[in-house]
Amino acid sequence: MDLKLRGKRALVTGSSRGIGRAIALSLADSKVDVAINYLRNRTRAEETAQEIEARGVRALVLKGNVANPDHVERIFSTIGEEWGGLDIVVSNAASGVLKPARELTMHHFDWAMHINAAALLPITQQFLKLSATEEKILVAVSSLGALRAIPNYTAVGASKAALESMVRHLAAEFAPEGMRINAVSAGTVDTDALLHFPNREELLESARARTPAGRLVHPQDVANVVVFLCTEYASMIHGQTLIIDGGYSILA
Numbered sequence: 001m002d003l004k005l006r007g008k009r010a011l012v013t014g015s016s017r018g019i020g021r022a023i024a025l026s027l028a029d030s031k032v033d034v035a036i037n038y039l040r041n042r043t044r045a046e047e048t049a050q051e052i053e054a055r056g057v058r059a060l061v062l063k064g065n066v067a068n069p070d071h072v073e074r075i076f077s078t079i080g081e082e083w084g085g086l087d088i089v090v091s092n093a094a095s096g097v098l099k100p101a102r103e104l105t106m107h108h109f110d111w112a113m114h115i116n117a118a119a120l121l122p123i124t125q126q127f128l129k130l131s132a133t134e135e136k137i138l139v140a141v142s143s144l145g146a147l148r149a150i151p152n153y154t155a156v157g158a159s160k161a162a163l164e165s166m167v168r169h170l171a172a173e174f175a176p177e178g179m180r181i182n183a184v185s186a187g188t189v190d191t192d193a194l195l196h197f198p199n200r201e202e203l204l205e206s207a208r209a210r211t212p213a214g215r216l217v218h219p220q221d222v223a224n225v226v227v228f229l230c231t232e233y234a235s236m237i238h239g240q241t242l243i244i245d246g247g248y249s250i251l252a
């Protein structure tokens with residue numbers, strides 16, 4: 001099936017590793033140029049960029065903290081200078097302190113809110129500015145913690161709930177300007193992010209055991225749905241959060 005994405009230009013935030021990397025490589029497989037964004041680890045970002053170029057498309061490597069609106073502005077202005085515009089943004093970068101709520105400080109809470117939710121605002125504004133006259137696709141990456149109570153996940157879960165709400169509000173406001181915004185929400189995926197969970201092994205085992213589809217979600221499962229949302233086959237899906245969890249969340 002021709003996904004008709006050839007020649008499009010994408011930015012994937014937090015794409016040096018994990019789920020963002022799988023999304024970036026899948027877009028490159030569909031002949032999309034991809035700008036890789038990262039925060040600290042340039043080596044991983046450059047490795048991903050090399051894999052993108054090996055697929056015959058262009059890559060950019062852009063350091064920047066998505067929680068800092070000046071960094072976001074710089075990322076978009078660099079893309080504008082290098083590529084002259086942008087067609088797709090995947091807002092994937094996330095961070096957060098995983099602790100029982102009793103131990104969370106307001107700094108921890110603000111950290112998660114800024115990176116995981118508030119960052120979508122300057123990202124959307126810069127995207128609108130850079131690609132004013134083109135069709136624009138934006139996909140945000142959320143998690144089941146937006147809807148469900150997960151141990152140690154209070155701050156991140158609340159930030160993902162805010163993110164999904166923002167997706168609905170922004171989708172309604174900017175659809176008339178040619179922007180289509182959706183989110184994907186994943187079940188447990190075994191990436192570096194899980195190394196920060198105090199109960200990682202238990203989390204992986206219980207997710208595996210409880211998932212009707214019989215396995216954990218892989219980064220590629222998430223990437224496949226993001227790519228679908230970027231195609232014209234999804235042109236009437238606006239403001240939704242598609243859940244990719246092998247059926248985990250449908251169980252009582």
Ligand SMILES: NC(=O)c1ccc[n+]([C@@H]2O[C@H](COP(=O)([O-])OP(=O)(O)OC[C@H]3O[C@@H](n4cnc5c(N)ncnc54)[C@H](OP(=O)(O)O)[C@@H]3O)[C@@H](O)[C@H]2O)c1
Nearest residue numbers: 014016018019039040041065066093094143186189191193
């Ligand atoms: N893993 C899961 O079980 C799971 C489940 C559901 C949803 N998700 C969501 O999927 C997305 C990706 O998660 P992941 O597990 O792949 O994460 P990960 O392996 O921890 O990778 C995080 C990526 O984001 C970058 N990053 C972190 N903070 C950033 C910031 N402030 N500005 C720019 N880039 C930043 C990191 O760059 P550096 O390497 O340079 O720090 C890295 O590329 C997140 O939105 C997460 O909430 C994950």
